[in-house]
Amino acid sequence: MTLSVKTPKCKVHKCDMRLRSKSHQTAEQKWCGAWYDCLEPSCNNSTLIPSKPLQELYKEHMATAQYPTKPDVGELIMSIPPHFIVDRDVVQEVIEFLSLFVKQKQR
Numbered sequence: 005m006t007l008s009v010k011t012p013k014c015k016v017h018k019c020d021m022r023l024r025s026k027s028h029q030t031a032e033q034k035w036c037g038a039w040y041d042c043l044e045p046s047c048n049n050s051t052l053i054p055s056k057p058l059q060e061l062y063k064e065h066m067a068t069a070q071y072p073t074k075p076d077v078g079e080l081i082m083s084i085p086p087h088f089i090v091d092r093d094v095v096q097e098v099i100e101f102l103s104l105f106v107k108q109k110q111r
């Protein structure tokens with residue numbers, strides 16, 4: 005899995021998103037990583053580039069998941085607190101990440 009380090013683009017407006025100022029973030033938001041917001045008025049799209057600790061948490065989920073007793077990737081994703089998953093791209097990356105794991109276990 006490769007996590008994008010480029011400035012994310014709004015999927016609706018196709019414009020570069022702006023890195024959110026840390027001063028208006030909760031401790032949890034800061035912990036999760038770098039948040040980007042669309043600058044268009046009334047657009048609420050935001051993207052999260054996961055922090056190292058959040059990526060570690062994904063890895064932890066991967067390490068503790070048991071196949072085939074817990075084959076449902078959806079269930080694993082559901083167990084990640086919802087505020088971590090705010091963007092479809094992030095969800096997509098998590099799904100890809102977890103499905104790699106499932107494939108590996110099936111070998």
Ligand SMILES: [Zn+2]
Nearest residue numbers: 014017042047
């Ligand atoms: Zn937008």
